[in-house]
Amino acid sequence: MPLFRGSLPCSAKGGIKKKRRRKAGWVERDAEGCSPSLATLCLWSLAENMKDFWTRDYAEKYMDHYTFRYIMGPFNILPGELVEDLLSLLSSRHSMTRAALHLLLVPQVRCLSLSSCSSLVTSSICSLIGIRCQALQSLDLSGAQHLSALVLSELLGQLTRLRSISLTGTQCDDRVLRTLGTSCPAVQHLNVSCCHQLSPTSLLHLVPRPSGHDGLSLRSLQALDIGLESRESYRVGVAIFLLLSMPSLEKVAIEGLGEACALMESQDFGVLDDFTLQNEVPDLWELWSNRIQGEQSGACEKAVEKECLDDERIEGWLSESEDYDEDEIEQQNERDNTGMWKDKGKSKPYSNSLEELESSGVTGGKTGEGERALGGSLTLSLREAQGVSCSSVRALGLLCPDLCSLSLHCEEGLVGHLAAGLGQWKGQFFSLSVQFTGVLPEILPAVGVVGSSLHTLILEGVRVDSDASFLQLLRSCPKLKTLSIHTEPPNINEEEEEENDEHDIQGLPCLPQLRVLSLKFFMEQQQKKPLMTWSSLKWATLSLLGSSPFLEKASLVAMPCPMDAVFQKVLDGRLGSPEASRISPLHNLQHLNLAYCNISTKTASRLVIHENCLSTLDLSGCWNVSSENIVQLQMKATKRRHPLTILWR
Incomplete structure (x- = not known):
């Protein structure tokens, strides 16, 4: 060799x-x-x-x-x-x-991520990975669009120890998912978003079959923006079936998740009979009852075990196997009680479960108070959810009390439902992402409900109409580590302010734990520069940049205010308050994007020679910076103690 x-x-x-x-x-x-x-x-x-x-x-x-x-x-x-x-x-x-x-x-x-260099991933590279990296546990091939489904299937068939796989934007199809189910039983995290060769019903290959594979015990499943389904009800049926068949799921991003939770809360599974017949899956009511029966039996076993143990044995048990025992009990309950596929010509493994529940008086039949009591006892393990609408937030809260991260689309007339729904998780919510095309004041009450505990806030499409609403948003989320707002430039007619008006930044909110800041304003395709319609935004931006000592990445795109005054004051350390003046400005900043901003070459030069960790500076579309200026900036960058890449086009 x-x-x-x-x-x-x-x-x-x-x-x-x-x-x-x-x-x-x-x-x-x-x-x-x-x-x-x-x-x-x-x-x-x-x-x-x-x-x-x-x-x-x-x-x-x-x-x-x-x-x-x-x-x-x-x-x-x-x-x-x-x-x-x-x-x-x-x-x-x-x-x-x-x-x-x-x-x-x-x-x-053990961990291989090639998403940043997906153009290098060819069939020959996949062959090398399959031969050389047999012990891989995590693989990310996102963006490798030129890889065929056959190549992906053959590669996954060789990597039997995988626990995490990301195939976002690839040609992943049903054959690849079948390979996962048969060859990669240890997979717990799967991302097949933007795989247009898949349909929602393709995800049924991930759950157990009576013959073939045992299915996957996923903890995370992301499958947004995949191929279309011929029937809308199938999309909801697949979501319900996955939630009931995979009790370990903690992170879910699938189409129809919100509607599935609403239907499970109402327990009106009869509308999906066609889905169960056409796809040969168990009756959803039967699957629902078996899941609850398993949870109840598991709870009883735990209660009996707890009573039998004395205090001394409990302490020893906790010190030696605190996590192992609970995980084993939960996994055993999952193996005994989760989804079973219909096998024509054979008796159903769970055919008598519902009758047994009814005869014991637990359900009281399929209708009435007994059904509601049964439904109220089921809780999902979800902690992160994507693909939800405002109308289904309440049902999501009833089924998922431990949820701490949510990404949803909010219609303008349903903002009140969002505020009421988020109240179910007050104090435990860490991440919120909302697509909303209304004005910012309308969504502020909903953000304020969970704002005190938020670490991540993403608002897309929201329209900012005044300084007051923007500052109120910042004050309501003091613990933010990531703030991202993508919006249209506001129609605000302001009088020009004095550049030396130092008292304007006193009392402005600051986010001392902020690490990622993204303020992006949309521009028309033919537009070369944004209109300076919100000059006072520079004071809030100054506060965010100058009073966030852990800031690592800042994207300020098409800002509707001049940026020279902002960075000059930040670099000079003149932030208006004794607390802020003690903070080293931009000390940990590594990536700075100022595309389509009103910034001069002088300020850009100060950023280049400043003693910081800056490794990427994007000046694309900055009309005050010419190609000659970029050459001079790059010459100065070579003298830095830290390498710097300057982007400009």
Whole structure:
């Protein structure tokens, strides 16, 4: 078997020393301001130098001349975690090449994400992954649109230890899902969003069949924007069937999720009889009753076990296997009580379960108070949900009391339903994403209900009509770590303010824990620059940038206010309050996007030479910056202690 051994050319040693002396001054810091570890510094140096030596040598002498099952080189002796970090570093810097990928596909890799370099993922690369990386537990091939379903199916058939798979935007079809069910039983996280070869009923291949595979015990399933279904009721039926057949689901993003919860809350499963007959799945009422019976029996077993244990044994049990025992009991209940497919010509495994419940007086039949009592005892394990509308938030809350993250579309006339529904999770909600085309004041009460505990807030399409509503939004969410607002520029006619009006920023809200900030204003396609219709926005922006010491990424696109005054005051440290003035401005900022903003070359130059961790500066569409200015900025960037990429077009 041919092996590749990399060696350093002797003539290049001087070049290495010179490059190391020039870049030895790089000192990056993490979010807490601490210096990086020695391993991190070595990875940065390795990433900078590998393309000039190992990858070039391999590409010129071996890559297209031989086919290696295994490679003996400088990377196969590294621990798997370091190889994964190196893969991530090259991908984030857009420095990944085919030769580098060949060298880094080593057996010790456990997590492989190629979404940032999906153009490099070919059938031959997939073949190498299947041969070399048998121990893979996490694989992300998002965006690899040119891979056929046959190649994906063959690859997944070789990686039997996978626990997490992302195939977003690929040609994944029914055959791939069947392969997952038969060859990858350990998969717990699956993302097949934007796979248009799939339909909602294709997801039924993930649940158990009486003959064939045992199905998957998924904890996370994302399948938004997949192919259309011929009947709308099938979409809801699939959602109900998945929720009842997979009790371990904690994160779900599927079409019809909200309608499924509403139908389960009303227990009107008769409207889906056609779905169960055409797809040969168990009666949904039968599946519902078996799920509840399993939960009740499991609860009884736990209660009896708890009574039999004395305090001393409880303490020992908790110290040795706190998580294991509960997980085992839950998994056993799932195996005993979850979804069964219809097998024509054979008796149903659960054919008498409903009759037994009725005879014991638990249900009181399929109607009336007994049915409601049965329905009220079922709770889903969902903690994150996507694909919900405002009208179904109440039903979602009844079935999912532990929910802490929600992404939904809100109609203008149903905002009141959203505020009432979110109240069910007050104090425990961490993430909220809302698509809403109304004005901001209308949705403020709903955000305020859960705002005190929110870490992530995303608003898309909302229209901002005044300073007051925007500032009220910031005040209602003091713990935000991620704030993203995509909106249209407001029609606000303001008088021009004095640039030296320092008292205007006093008392403005600040988000001290903010790490990601995105304020993007929509522009018409033919529009070259935004209208400066909201000049006072610069004060709120100044407060957000200057009073967020952990800020790592800021995207300020098509801002309807001049940005020079904002950054000049931030860089000068003149933030108007003693508390803010003690904070080092933009200390941890790594990515800054100022596309289509009114910013001058002077301010851009200050950002380039500023002592920070900035690695990407996007000045696309900035009409005050010319190509000559970009050349000058890039020359200044070469003198930085930290490498900087400047984007401009």
